[in-house]
Amino acid sequence: MTAMPEVLREDTLNIPDSRGLNLYTCDPALERLLEVYLPPALLAEWRPLLERLGARAGGELDVLALAA
Structure with a gap:
């Protein structure tokens, strides 16, 4: 994992972020x-890559x- 940069200050912590979410699996519409x-076979083949990219x-x- 990547360490949090020093640039994050107290006043920036109220900004919503997606840290820790898998942006592929948390989007059922996608x-x-x-x-x-x-095609189902192609989606099954690509799903592991999409999950890694989402993470x-x-x-x-x-x-x-x-x-x-």
Whole structure:
């Protein structure tokens, strides 16, 4: 995991963030949309990658976004 940057101060802690969320699994609408547009076999093949990317977006990328 990535350490929290020093830039996070007390006055920035009230900003909602997605730290710790898997942005793929917490969006059921995205899953339903993918089920409409992708063949089941392709979605099954891509699901592990989407889960890893969703975790990364709610983890290290969220930390970097707050530091920007």
